[in-house]
Amino acid sequence: MSVPKPQMEEGFSFLSLKVVLLLVLLVQFTVADSHHKHAGDGVQPLSKIQIHRAVYELHENASVKAYPVLLGTKGEDSQWVTVEVASPKPSEDDWLAVFSPANFNSSTCPSTDDRQETPNICSAPIKYRFANDSNADYVKTGEASLKFQLINQRADFSFALFSGGLFSPKLLAVSNAVSFVNLNAPLYPRLAQGKYWDEMTVTWTSGYNIIEAVPFVEWGLKGEAQIQSPAGTLTFHRESMCAPPARTVGWRDPGFFHTSFLKNLWPNSLYTYKLGHRLSNGSNIWSKSYHFKSSPYPGQDSLQRVVIFGDMGKAERDGSNEYNAYQPGSLNTTDQLIKDLDKIDIVFHIGDIAYANGYISQWDQFTSQVEPIASVVPYMIASGNHERDVPGTGSFYDGNDSGGECGVLAETMFYVPAENRAKFWYSTDYGMFHFCIADSEHDWREGSEQYKFIEKCLASADRQKQPWLIFVAHRVLGYTSSSWRDGSFGEPMGRESLQKLWQKYKVDIAFFGHVHNYERTCPIYQNQCVNTEKSHYSGTVNGTIHVVVGGGGSHLTDSGPVQTTWSLFRDSDFGFVKLTAFNHSSLLLEYKKSSDGKVYDSFTISRDYRDVLACVHDGCEPTTLAT
């Protein structure tokens, strides 16, 4: 017995050497990989499920029961459901999938699927949880009771118990179906500024196609006569998606999107509105009643408060999808904004919106999460890599980050006042602010179509009336210390192309997302601080202040090891920026954390119109000697 012992030990140490080698390789692979992908993005939880591999092993003694069966009987669009699971052979990696529509078996697979064998299940669930999530004893007892929060997503739901983990799913049992009363109900209104300052747009989602019902908005000044305005209807199909998973397992019927243009608004006034659909027999289906305050007149001198953040994403309040594992800060950011909503006039979510990555069900859940904000103040979005990028589809970057959506979801579900919503650049005015929103996923370089737009947008700010000129793009076209790409600080090409414009048109602040943290620079031009002041700026606009505000919710990015002279404040935490314009000569920027809503960084700008006109380095057209 004593002889084999050293052999065993040798075997063991050889094995552990192999394990160590494997770990080293794994770590290297992960590091290398994160240089190409984005270190902070995480993995879409639904993409971990190998749903095509699912096999049926229905067990007569396994059961799943869900109740109540009928949801929304009091008009709710969201409700908690209890799901009771019993399994005769429980194991730790048993999991519960929520499917919608409820009938997910192969009879619902598209016939166009070019696989040899039709899979048993060909669409991903809308969310999932491990069976042991609410009851660690599940592995012993085989019994668990889980609560799910469902939102009205235009189809019924069923709950399916799988063993075999997410990689080799074996279907043990399926629940009864549960369903909302009116699956077509108009839901999740989101406001956006129209093409003119006195126009508000309302976009919502429903299950009513134009041939089934006529969409409209009933609206007017609060307490006064309400009028009805028509709305448009848009949708898209699986074939509009550019690649998997949006075209395959991630596809889900998106419903219909309606936009109404509420025009000729009085400035600064409280309006109420309701979404409606007129059925062919003349009766109307109504949403809840909502309200908003109309925008100020461009140039108007009054208190104006703007919130800006990027990269928020969504999370499930019921703990689904490995709770908070994908966008850990998303719900905190959402909740902080809701808390402060009566002190916010307009919101900019500057790209990486839902991180659905081709799992289309996630967009409903995102619009439901932000509804308390987006139904009350304009929710203006910019396009990010997670909305747009698919190789070979005209996106400037060749990543697969949109999961095949190629911009269609963002461009259809949210209105922006762009000439062409597939080219996601636009300008919008809000009182003393003029915003130029760029689209970092399309070419911005000198000579490009977008470059011309950016110049025109910046040039069109009448600085005497709109002193606060703001540039926005999703990727960091300006400055960040975080280095995903070999310490090269964002997209230096962007800086080379655009800094001339920022300087010439004296942009006050440029905002970026994509890098998941907060960072603020000095007023900067050509990599040089043009000012030694740190927090109370005044006088001429010698350079633009760059602010990265990508900590809306997705996995955080480190601030990076390199110390630069231009970086004045960095925080790798979840948060957002609030800009307050008190008047034409005073602006306050505050960085607030999503966890407590408190201010962790701030600065002010005080300046007169004369300071904006003053010629600074590269900041004016040449003058002639003629008098």
Ligand SMILES: *[C@@H]1O[C@H](CO)[C@@H](O)[C@H](O)[C@H]1NC(C)=O
């Ligand atoms: C199901 O449970 C019944 C009663 O306990 C038992 O007789 C039967 O063998 C079980 N079926 C299977 C497939 O295990």
Ligand SMILES: *[C@@H]1O[C@H](CO)[C@@H](O)[C@H](O)[C@H]1NC(C)=O
């Ligand atoms: C529940 O199951 C998951 C997935 O298999 C596992 O990672 C986790 O440790 C389990 N939790 C408990 C409390 O057993």
Ligand SMILES: *[C@@H]1O[C@H](CO)[C@@H](O)[C@H](O)[C@H]1NC(C)=O
């Ligand atoms: C699959 O769906 C068809 C049609 O809805 C139904 O007849 C059949 O029983 C289902 N199969 C399973 C295994 O649920």
Ligand SMILES: *[C@@H]1O[C@H](CO)[C@@H](O)[C@H](O)[C@H]1NC(C)=O
């Ligand atoms: C109109 O049709 C809807 C849906 O079919 C029905 O619920 C409603 O009662 C009808 N209204 C009238 C006035 O017939």
Ligand SMILES: *[C@@H]1O[C@H](CO)[C@@H](O)[C@H](O)[C@H]1NC(C)=O
């Ligand atoms: C994008 O996905 C395609 C198809 O899976 C793959 O061939 C390509 O390498 C991916 N591109 C990147 C940049 O990851």
Ligand SMILES: *[C@@H]1O[C@H](CO)[C@@H](O)[C@H](O)[C@H]1NC(C)=O
């Ligand atoms: C602008 O607002 C700031 C901050 O409230 C105030 O100190 C300043 O006096 C105001 N300036 C004018 C011209 O009203």
Ligand SMILES: *[C@@H]1O[C@H](CO)[C@@H](O)[C@H](O)[C@H]1NC(C)=O
């Ligand atoms: C969310 O906010 C809570 C309450 O402030 C805090 O305890 C928690 O750490 C925050 N979560 C994240 C991921 O920051």
Ligand SMILES: *[C@@H]1O[C@H](CO)[C@@H](O)[C@H](O)[C@H]1NC(C)=O
């Ligand atoms: C800003 O530019 C002006 C004009 O070029 C110059 O006079 C002034 O000193 C500069 N200010 C700072 C703080 O560099």
Ligand SMILES: [Fe+2]
């Ligand atoms: Fe991004």
